[in-house]
Amino acid sequence: MSTPVVGIVGAGQLARMTQPPAIALGVELRVLANSHDEGAAKVIVDTRIGDYRALADLQEFAKGCDAITFDHEHVPTDHIRALVAEGVNVHPGADALVHAQDKAVMRERLTAIGAPCPAWSRVTTVDDVERFAQEHGWPVVLKAVRGGYDGRGVWVVRSAKEARETVATGVELMAEAFVPFQRELAVLVARSPHGQGVSYPVVETVQEDGICVEVIAPAPAIDPEDAAQAQRIALKIANELGVTGLLAVEMFETEHGLVVNELAMRPHNSGHWTIEGARTSQFEQHLRAVLDLPLGSPKLTAKWVVMVNLLGGDEPDIFKRYEHVMAHDPGVKVHFYGKDVRPGRKIGHVTALGDDLDTVRAKARHAAVYLTSGEYT
Amino acid sequence: MSTPVVGIVGAGQLARMTQPPAIALGVELRVLANSHDEGAAKVIVDTRIGDYRALADLQEFAKGCDAITFDHEHVPTDHIRALVAEGVNVHPGADALVHAQDKAVMRERLTAIGAPCPAWSRVTTVDDVERFAQEHGWPVVLKAVRGGYDGRGVWVVRSAKEARETVATGVELMAEAFVPFQRELAVLVARSPHGQGVSYPVVETVQEDGICVEVIAPAPAIDPEDAAQAQRIALKIANELGVTGLLAVEMFETEHGLVVNELAMRPHNSGHWTIEGARTSQFEQHLRAVLDLPLGSPKLTAKWVVMVNLLGGDEPDIFKRYEHVMAHDPGVKVHFYGKDVRPGRKIGHVTALGDDLDTVRAKARHAAVYLTSGEYT
Incomplete structure (x- = not known):
């Protein structure tokens, strides 16, 4: 394969944010989209329109792809099994992905392998x-x-x-x-088909109404033994479940230790900070993993990295607010997903990084609040 | 403009490498390509085929673009003037660009403003x-x-x-x-239409047969006063010539001080290290400048950053060599321009970074030599 082709089922922001590392590596992306208006469809030339629930559409889509992966976890596992039976290279595979689709199956399996569950x-x-x-x-x-x-x-x-x-x-x-937790953590790991595993530093995630609003990397003041334990748990889950590609493990930090909350098998909101904050972004890492290439360094590029999600507000045109946030802080990074702005919808994120956590957090929050509400905090 | 459209005349690797920051910022790129096989045409949905020497093609291309800029410096200045007269927003403008097109005009002007010339x-x-x-x-x-x-x-x-x-x-x-120089340096600056200027650190460039093969950022052991002087010269040139967007100033370091060698008004090979090595890549910076947005931080993300160009060798399929270089160094970054490999052609580059210059340089060179020749050094 002189230039490998990776097919991504789904064309949302995760597929969109995979295009930059694909461009760098010379990997050709293809996406299966619902329409040409989706975020990834606007930036990936080889966009195919189809239904991820239809096996025939998936089969047609997979033709000529060196690997198939996902922007979301909704592709029926029977379809994935049918593709694999036809020789298509799919990551993650159905036996792993089912744990991200079915929470009861996930709990049964995590309980069986001794991962801490409620x-x-x-x-x-x-x-x-x-x-x-x-x-x-x-x-x-x-x-x-x-x-x-x-x-x-x-x-x-x-x-x-x-x-x-x-x-x-x-x-x-x-x-x-109900888990009376002190805070929420997330661990992002990658595992390649030949079994190499890599873990990013443990991060703290801040949720509001069940939606992730802020991620702090690394998790402030985490006990080093807890951090190592969290990484061990995530790598063990990836290994035992046979995950290929990325696995995000959301955890609760409690008085009595760590408890696994949810799993996601794809690039994850809790890893968006890695675009600027880690030597290898989660999107490049996922590409490397699904192509079975050696995994990249997960090291931080700064002492502290903070990502704040942009949730749509009343203003449909946030671009005109770039001027202020870029002038206010020349180091802040703005990511916009190419979506129509709707109240409450994740339309982008901002990332700030530096040596002092309070400063970094304030910068990221200021930019996010201004971009979404126009309020100067 | 809710999502601004930036048109780039030319579809080589510079336009290609502008797509990642455009995706992040939600800026829509359009390129004027010679064919759909060009590097940028493969990764930018809105690719138009046309001739940059034909005013009619440029006029058609510019329709609906919020700004027009260039992947190369070969567009006739008369055409640029005609576009501007019709209200098209072009950066850099003809009066600046002529200095990158005509070396005699450049020398006349630099001499007039007191920039050091041979x-x-x-x-x-x-x-x-x-x-x-x-x-x-x-x-x-x-x-x-x-x-x-x-x-x-x-x-x-x-x-x-x-x-x-x-x-x-x-x-x-x-x-x-003939300038008996000790080494070659380059300074990359950005200037926006409202006059804001930013300078990246001075870098050392290593040339072989007139082709840049390696860039070291920052220039090792440079006298701080020389570095400041180099940046002042570059910012002054940008200002005096009315450059909008990026300006790369290649200089000779001599026994008697700095001498300006060449100018380029676009993202430049001497700035590819900024993709991972600076908080704002030259490609993002150029987009911000041509859209008259506040410029981004040019700070280094590591103590040392080394970029080595990949010049095509005998092997047309360098992708199969990724496995070794990625396993050898999980921190090295490989960039491939989506071009056919031809001997001597710039087909990509690699970047390494870290605390120890000798180590970083060895890593970057090892990766580049292996990718292009298959030799393990």
Whole structure:
């Protein structure tokens, strides 16, 4: 393969942000998009329109690709198995990806390999939830087994009455004990088909309404043993689950140690800081992993790196606000995903870095607040 | 302009390497290419095919662009003036660009503003060259006034006989005194239409056969006063010539101080190290400048940064050599320009960075030698 072709199913911001390292490496990207208006479709020449739920579309898309990977985790595993049976090189594979698609399967497997999990159980009725609460107490966290993201598909219920409303949605559910955490952490690791693994430093993630709003790398004042333990857990999960490509492991830091919250098998919001903040961005790392190339250095490029998400506000044209944020801080990096601005929608992020955490955090936040609200903080 | 459109005339590696920061900033790039096989055409959706020497093609290309800039310096200044007269926003403008197109005009202007130049003169006959040599000695450097690059269009002649061969080519010529330099330096500055200027650190460039092969940032052991002087010279040239966008000033370091050698008004080979080695890459900086946005921080991201060019060798498929160089050094960054490999052609570059110059230089060279020759050094 003189210039390898990597096909990405889905054309959102993750595929879009994979194009810069692909350009550098001379890797040709192809994306399977819903429309030419999607973020990645605007910046990748070989954009194909199709339905990721249709096997025939996936088969056509995969022709001539040296590897296939994903912008999201919604491709049916049966389709992935069918592609692999036809000789298509897909990363991550179906046996790994199912753990990012089905939270109950994920919990079963993590429990089996000894990764720290909250108490959990599949539930179908309100009685099931009440029984779970009798053992583990209220509140109970109900989660849609499949399809949730960014806080959607998660309900913290404090009584049987509240549980009833959630059960009535008809969604396949599981219950988890509410974890009284001190903060949320994330570990991003990469694993290549030949088994090489690399871990980025552990980061702190700040969530609001279930949406990640800020990431601090490395996690401030983390106990070095906890950090090493978090990396070991993430690398072990990647290895045991046979993940190829990136794996993001979201964790809770609690009084009694670490607890795994969620998994994602792709570049992840908690790793956007790596574009400027690590010697190898998560997007380059993912490309290297799915092409089975040796993995790149995950080292930090500064003492502190802070990423703040841009959530759409009332102003549809944030470009006119660039002038202020760039003049205010010539070191801040603005990333815009080429999407229409809608209130609450992730439309981009900003990254700041430097030696003093408070300063870096203030710079990143100032830029994000100004870009999204026009307010000078 | 909610998402600004920047049109780049030319679709080589400079336009190609501008796409990553354009993606980050949400700036839409459009390129005017000779064919869809060119490096930038492969990674920019809005690729138009046309002839940069044809005003009609340029006019059509410019429609809907918020700014027009260049991948090369060969667009006729009359065409640029015509576009500007029609309201097109072009950076750099014709009055600046002419100094990068015509070396005699450049020398006249630099002499007028007091920038240090070698002795020089327009020459048309062998007698002119001999007269110049009588005053300044042999060898004499003859340069094509227009159109030279990468060592082409430069002849170091040691006698009237050698001068005769060059004069016989019929090319419009100028003579420059041969400068016995200690090493070559380059300073990259950016200037925006509203007049903001930024200078990157002074770098050392290593040339072989007139082609840049290696760049070291910052220039090792440079006298701080010389470095400041070099930056002052470059910023003054940018200001006096009304450059908008990037200006690369190549200089000789001599026993008697700095001498300006060449100018380029665009992202430049001597600035490729900035992609990983500076907080703002030259490509992002150029975009910010041509859009009249505040300029970004030119700070180094490491103590030492070394870039080595990849010149095509006998092997057309260098991708299969990635495995070794990435395994050998997980921190090395490989850039491939999506071009067919031809012997001697610039097909990419590698960048290494770190705390120890000898180590960094050895890493970059090892990667470059292996990628182009397959030799393990």
